[in-house]
Amino acid sequence: MSARAPATFAVMHPLRLQGAGVDRSSGAVLFSARTGIALAALFVASVALAQIAAPPTRPGIVDLLVKWTPLLARGFVFNLLISVFAMLIGTAAGVLLGIARLSPRRALRGASWLAVQFFRNAPWLVLLFFVMFLFPFEIRLGTTTIALPDWIKATFGLALPIMANVAEIVRGAVQSIPTAQWEAARSLAFSRRQTLWKIILPQCVKRMLPPWMNWYAILTMATTLASIVGVSEVMTLTGRITNAEGRTDLLIPIYSYVLLWFFAYCYPISAWTRRLEARYAER
Amino acid sequence: MDDIASWFVWLHKTTGIKLTVFYDSYDRARFLKGLATTVELSAYCLVASLVLGAFAAMLQGSRMAAVRRAATGFVQLFRNTPPLVQLYFFYFALGPLLPKVGGAPLLGSFGWAFVSLTLLETAFAAEIYRAGIEAVPKAMIEAASSLGFSRVQIYRQVVLPLALRATMPAMTNNLVNLVKTTTLAYAIAVPELVYMSAQIWSEQVNVPEMMVLLLICYVAMVGLINHFMQWLEERLRVPGFGQ
Numbered sequence: 001m002s003a004r005a006p007a008t009f010a011v012m013h014p015l016r017l018q019g020a021g022v023d024r025s026s027g028a029v030l031f032s033a034r035t036g037i038a039l040a041a042l043f044v045a046s047v048a049l050a051q052i053a054a055p056p057t058r059p060g061i062v063d064l065l066v067k068w069t070p071l072l073a074r075g076f077v078f079n080l081l082i083s084v085f086a087m088l089i090g091t092a093a094g095v096l097l098g099i100a101r102l103s104p105r106r107a108l109r110g111a112s113w114l115a116v117q118f119f120r121n122a123p124w125l126v127l128l129f130f131v132m133f134l135f136p137f138e139i140r141l142g143t144t145t146i147a148l149p150d151w152i153k154a155t156f157g158l159a160l161p162i163m164a165n166v167a168e169i170v171r172g173a174v175q176s177i178p179t180a181q182w183e184a185a186r187s188l189a190f191s192r193r194q195t196l197w198k199i200i201l202p203q204c205v206k207r208m209l210p211p212w213m214n215w216y217a218i219l220t221m222a223t224t225l226a227s228i229v230g231v232s233e234v235m236t237l238t239g240r241i242t243n244a245e246g247r248t249d250l251l252i253p254i255y256s257y258v259l260l261w262f263f264a265y266c267y268p269i270s271a272w273t274r275r276l277e278a279r280y281a282e283r
Numbered sequence: 284m285d286d287i288a289s290w291f292v293w294l295h296k297t298t299g300i301k302l303t304v305f306y307d308s309y310d311r312a313r314f315l316k317g318l319a320t321t322v323e324l325s326a327y328c329l330v331a332s333l334v335l336g337a338f339a340a341m342l343q344g345s346r347m348a349a350v351r352r353a354a355t356g357f358v359q360l361f362r363n364t365p366p367l368v369q370l371y372f373f374y375f376a377l378g379p380l381l382p383k384v385g386g387a388p389l390l391g392s393f394g395w396a397f398v399s400l401t402l403l404e405t406a407f408a409a410e411i412y413r414a415g416i417e418a419v420p421k422a423m424i425e426a427a428s429s430l431g432f433s434r435v436q437i438y439r440q441v442v443l444p445l446a447l448r449a450t451m452p453a454m455t456n457n458l459v460n461l462v463k464t465t466t467l468a469y470a471i472a473v474p475e476l477v478y479m480s481a482q483i484w485s486e487q488v489n490v491p492e493m494m495v496l497l498l499i500c501y502v503a504m505v506g507l508i509n510h511f512m513q514w515l516e517e518r519l520r521v522p523g524f525g526q
Contacts, residue, residue: 038356039364121505122498123463126477130498133490221365228367228470235368242375251376259364259372266363 039263043256050249061253068241068254075234076261079223082155082233086223087216090159094166099196101171112167119164125225131157132229151233154226162219169211173204206280213273217266234258301489302496310483317479318500324396324475325462331401332461336408343413354409361406366399367467373399374471396468403464407457415450416442448519455512459505466501476500 050061059067100112119127135153139146177200185195227235238258242251291305304314342354361369374395381389390398419442427441469477477497484493 038360118498118502121459121463121502123466123477123501125466125469126494126497126501129477129481130494133484134494224365224367225467235371239371239375248379251379252372255368255372255376259368262365262368263363270363 036260036263036267039256039260043253043260046252046256050253053249058247061250064245064247064250065253065257071237071241072234072258072261075232075237076258078151078231078233079220079226080265082151082158082223082226082231083216083220085152085155086158086162087219089156090162090219091166091212093159093163095170097163097167098170098174101167102174104192116164116167119160120168122161124158124161124222125228127160128154128157128225128229131160150229151226151231154223154229154231157229158219158222158225162215165215166212169208169215170204173207174200176207177203210273210277210280213269213276217269217273220266220269221262234261300492301487302492303487303489304483304493304496310487313479313483314476317474317476320393320474320479321462321465321476321504324393324400324465324468324473327397328400328404328461328465329458331397332404332408335401335405337412339405339409340412340416343409344416358406358409361403362410366403366464367470369403370396370399370467370471392468392471392473396465396471396473400461400464400468404457404461407460408454411450411453411457412446414453415446418449419445445521448516448521451512451516451519455509455516458508458512462504462508463501 047061047065097112097115100108101116103109103112132150132153135148135156137148139148174196181199181203182195185199190199223233224235226233227239230236235258238254242254288306291302295301303310305311339354339358342350343358345351345354374392378388378390378395383389423441423445424437427437432440465475466477468475469481472478480493480497484490487493
């Protein structure tokens, strides 16, 4: 964003887009209860139609869904595992990167700017491929070898864009803290590092939490990308199940079933995020 | 052109960095085709989603509650489910339901990628339009109507020009996301940039080089879009608006 000239008309207020969820890269995913109802309706309708249309000689759609639910659940837990680890790694790295963006050292600032721009603007899938193919399948540390299975590599691949976006959240939050805080800390003889970690960052947590949670929801949905690179998560398993059953009438019910699961997981997070946003906005 | 090719041949011989796309005409043609497909898919989706998005935003502001609810449901559904699952849903679940024309499916993988991505982008564009229209101050509309503008005139000459400018930053973001999302089409074998690169690296065994080239290509595309949109924003700026 380039710096703009200040407003020349005192009367006109600047136009601002209202409402969450306008800017996808700043995170807002908006899960509404209405979406859940629509999804559930799609699921129920497709199951009912397929159940009626199924010939009596073959097992019904409901039986098939019940039969495969444990396997799908295992795949879905795997998705959640990947999302949690990727979020942890991405957040830890992102906080450091975000602080580096504000460093008084020019070289560090420039390098971290480049890293953030690069990882924010590269497609997730390409980053995922990047990590999958370029990381070794095991690491040797002296005599011990650490195996790196596919899903761990996928976790790192998904953590990269999260890192860059968390860095932006941290930078934005730190910059939104009044300068007086820095000056007050300075006058109390806090060092720069002490000021940052003990005074500024604790105040930022509140501001960072809603966008951070939004990114978690986005990440959870993005874990399905891991199926493209061969990790056995819920999408891969869904594909295998439909292949094994060889029934075209199973496709719509089973895919909407998976969609519903994602929704069921992400909706509470989204609702909580909105509650937090509303609460912090009041103060 | 020959100089560049011979330089990359020399690079391969001396350092082992193998970028066949710069000197092997077959690989170059494949890579360029992939690039062209990515640009084409993005462009089609962009145009279609801008038009459909405006339409969806209009329906969201409709006076009939049922229409409004349906439009909002559509927007919510596409924004809140994983894009990859949407793509699979269209390609694998709805694809086989379409009738075949002359033995070939009515919509190929490119067609389904276009449909799926367009609907996704339409949902995002609709939200942006709606927010842009809501951002126009009420006082402006009242002022225009007190000057004797008709409803249509107000919409066309006051609200839209201001709303479009207000939506520019969000639209830039959306466009960047669209280009990035086209990589998903790889999953249903659309011959776009990632797919073509994957073919090249599996034949030439030059994964690291192709990966870096691929990343540079995408970052360059996004950079160009950002640059162009910022220029456009600067050009269209009305004094007194924006920060």
